[in-house]
Amino acid sequence: MVQHASGSEGERLTTEAIAAIATPPGRGGVGIVRVSGADLAQRLGATVRGRLVPRQAKLTDFIDAAGEPIDQGICLYFPAPRSFTGEDVIEYHGHGGPRVLELLLDRLYELGVRAARPGEFTERAYLNDKMDLAQAEAVLDLINAGSKRAARAALRSLVGVFSDRVGEIEERLLSLRVFVEASLDFSDEEIDFLTGSDLEERVVSVRDLVAELIDEARHGEVLTRGLDVVIAGPPNVGKSTLMNVLSQSDRAIVTDVPGTTRDLLHVEIEIDGVPVRLTDTAGIRTTDDPVERLGVERAEAAVGGADVVLEVRDASAASDFADTNAPEVLVVWNKVDLVDRFEPADGVAISAVTGIGLDELRSKIVAAVGLSGETGTFSARLRHLQSLDQCREALDHARRALGPAPDVAAEELRGAHRALGEIVGVTTADDLLGEIFSQFCIGK
Ligand SMILES: Nc1nc2c(ncn2[C@@H]2O[C@H](COP(=O)(O)OP(=O)(O)O)[C@@H](O)[C@H]2O)c(=O)[nH]1
Numbered sequence: 001m002v003q004h005a006s007g008s009e010g011e012r013l014t015t016e017a018i019a020a021i022a023t024p025p026g027r028g029g030v031g032i033v034r035v036s037g038a039d040l041a042q043r044l045g046a047t048v049r050g051r052l053v054p055r056q057a058k059l060t061d062f063i064d065a066a067g068e069p070i071d072q073g074i075c076l077y078f079p080a081p082r083s084f085t086g087e088d089v090i091e092y093h094g095h096g097g098p099r100v101l102e103l104l105l106d107r108l109y110e111l112g113v114r115a116a117r118p119g120e121f122t123e124r125a126y127l128n129d130k131m132d133l134a135q136a137e138a139v140l141d142l143i144n145a146g147s148k149r150a151a152r153a154a155l156r157s158l159v160g161v162f163s164d165r166v167g168e169i170e171e172r173l174l175s176l177r178v179f180v181e182a183s184l185d186f187s188d189e190e191i192d193f194l195t196g197s198d199l200e201e202r203v204v205s206v207r208d209l210v211a212e213l214i215d216e217a218r219h220g221e222v223l224t225r226g227l228d229v230v231i232a233g234p235p236n237v238g239k240s241t242l243m244n245v246l247s248q249s250d251r252a253i254v255t256d257v258p259g260t261t262r263d264l265l266h267v268e269i270e271i272d273g274v275p276v277r278l279t280d281t282a283g284i285r286t287t288d289d290p291v292e293r294l295g296v297e298r299a300e301a302a303v304g305g306a307d308v309v310l311e312v313r314d315a316s317a318a319s320d321f322a323d324t325n326a327p328e329v330l331v332v333w334n335k336v337d338l339v340d341r342f343e344p345a346d347g348v349a350i351s352a353v354t355g356i357g358l359d360e361l362r363s364k365i366v367a368a369v370g371l372s373g374e375t376g377t378f379s380a381r382l383r384h385l386q387s388l389d390q391c392r393e394a395l396d397h398a399r400r401a402l403g404p405a406p407d408v409a410a411e412e413l414r415g416a417h418r419a420l421g422e423i424v425g426v427t428t429a430d431d432l433l434g435e436i437f438s439q440f441c442i443g444k
């Protein structure tokens with residue numbers, strides 16, 4: 001038998017068998033224990049009656065060391081490599097009670113299986129080339145999706161829509177690199193390949209593809225993460241009333257006493273299929289009340305971290321307002337029911353009490369981050385955006401260097417390629433992998 005030196009090829013893929021409860025904690029109709037590893041049919045054969053047939057649902061007792069049944073249910077066996085992880089996988093679908101599932105896990109531990117770490121199944125799927133890194137992240141995004149639209153976007157990334165787009169760019173970038181590096185080798189020839197405008201055009205067209213993908217990925221990122229919308233403005237303009245009507249709840253106390261809201265209040269809502277975390281804040285004003293002052297500080301901090309700020313003003317009174325530095329500010333003129341005619345120069349006119357203008361407000365909120373209509377077709381993350389930005393920047397540098405410093409251009413193109421590779425995980429540091437997979441729940 002050949003002994004592999006440590007660190008040799010294949011060493012990375014561990015065959016240690018792992019197990020976890022794959023269904024959520026608590027009681028339910030069905031509880032699933034999932035196992036992944038090598039030679040599972042042989043190692044775990046004693047846990048069921050009869051023989052495991054690949055990809056066939058088998059109704060059986062799950063058996064303990066003494067041969068006594070622990071539970072009765074369905075056992076599924078997926079031999080490597082045709083499984084989620086690419087290893088042998090066995091699933092026990094038993095009754096969904098925490099204690100009975102623990103008994104089954106104990107039995108598996110007796111047989112040398114160990115408890116899986118969070119995300120370890122998906123990590124193995126990635127390490128065994130069942131999916132790339134962006135797809136593995138999409139598994140988590142699908143599980144955590146805050147709306148149906150976000151779930152659909154995550155599924156698109158899971159089946160490879162985002163990765164394919166990255167792959168297309170990668171291919172073009174690769175052929176560009178081959179050409180540039182080859183030209184460098186022949187740099188003493190008569191013809192100077194690298195100053196040709198044709199080549200510059202090719203760099204620009206790849207760069208434009210990256211820019212396009214950044215736009216789409218940005219929408220996907222907001223959809224995945226959810227939109228942070230903060231309601232701010234002076235006291236008594238109707239911020240809390242707006243919070244309540246948008247969330248169809250009585251979350252916030254509403255009175256005609258200025259300074260009623262003091263703490264930050266959050267609700268999760270959905271606008272046009274976009275998950276939104278809505279925050280109501282204390283009215284921003286100078287005050288001697290120490291409690292209210294703390295509330296105002298919190299309000300200002302919330303405004304600073306928001307994706308969109310709804311700056312509410314009273315249409316029926318000349319109200320002063322605080323200037324914000326938030327990226328997207330929508331001015332909301334409230335209480336238009338109290339005035340005869342109101343035509344603001346900017347913003348949206350609404351009445352939180354009668355409901356006038358609320359539909360317009362909702363569509364302006366999602367439009368403010370470019371999420372109206374059918375945009376946001378796949379899920380993405382900040383990490384992906386950073387890599388795409390790096391890639392675009394490197395392409396810009398490469399373009400400028402083409403004529404004057406071809407070797408620099410080649411190096412920049414290499415950097416652009418590396419940045420793209422990080423998205424799908426061709427070139428990703430181990431600590432980053434650890435960080436990504438630790439966000440998963442156990443059993444995924
Ligand atoms: N007529 C009218 N009154 C409103 C409207 N929105 C809020 N109010 C009233 O304005 C007062 C202050 O409302 P509130 O939501 O507590 O304001 P906040 O201090 O900005 O949170 C309350 O008496 C509300 O009933 C509106 O659209 N029309």
Ligand SMILES: [Mg+2]
Nearest residue numbers: 239240260261
């Ligand atoms: Mg309030």
